[in-house]
Amino acid sequence: MAALQGLTRRSRTTRSLRSFGGYIAPLLLLTSSTMLISCEPKAPDGKTTVKIAGKAFQLDEALDELTRMKGLGGRASIPDDGGMIFVFPSIQVMQFVMRDCPVAIDVAFLDNSGRVLVFHEMTPEDPRKPGESKQAYEDRLKRYSSRFPARIAVETQGGMMKKLGLKAGDIIQFDKDSLLKRAK
Numbered sequence: 001m002a003a004l005q006g007l008t009r010r011s012r013t014t015r016s017l018r019s020f021g022g023y024i025a026p027l028l029l030l031t032s033s034t035m036l037i038s039c040e041p042k043a044p045d046g047k048t049t050v051k052i053a054g055k056a057f058q059l060d061e062a063l064d065e066l067t068r069m070k071g072l073g074g075r076a077s078i079p080d081d082g083g084m085i086f087v088f089p090s091i092q093v094m095q096f097v098m099r100d101c102p103v104a105i106d107v108a109f110l111d112n113s114g115r116v117l118v119f120h121e122m123t124p125e126d127p128r129k130p131g132e133s134k135q136a137y138e139d140r141l142k143r144y145s146s147r148f149p150a151r152i153a154v155e156t157q158g159g160m161m162k163k164l165g166l167k168a169g170d171i172i173q174f175d176k177d178s179l180l181k182r183a184k
């Protein structure tokens with residue numbers, strides 16, 4: 001009888017553990033999911049993590065007029081996972097130029113949801129010539145238009161968007177709300 005009672009106690013304990021285990025598995029899954037989410041790389045200050053066709057980029061933020069005007073001008077190279085994200089205070093048809101840019105750059109113009117309206121492969125322009133006025137230099141630069149009202153533009157290394165198979169209508173993922181609130 002004592003042996004029988006021992007079996008009964010064990011089976012109750014086993015049942016309790018099984019029942020408790022029903023709570024442990026989902027808890028472990030929830031904990032591991034939370035850990036995965038919190039382990040996402042955080043972009044350094046002044047940069048935003050952007051996903052284009054599944055590839056992560058750390059893009060410099062251009063949220064004010066001065067930074068937007070300079071853009072990637074003067075850079076001798078752009079890393080494979082680098083570039084710039086431009087956010088304007090209002091929606092407008094935009095035109096970008098290759099001012100003081102010695103390297104090729106791709107630009108994608110986006111709507112507020114991050115959907116690609118159009119993208120261009122921009123090629124380097126001849127630098128400003130000695131004696132050439134600032135206005136004459138600006139006037140001769142090729143214009144790359146958003147064609148439609150946009151508020152956001154993303155620039156990457158030249159040829160990257162084509163390499164990733166980006167096309168109009170694709171969504172570029174990033175924290176839009178935070179950037180839109182901070183644009184000046």
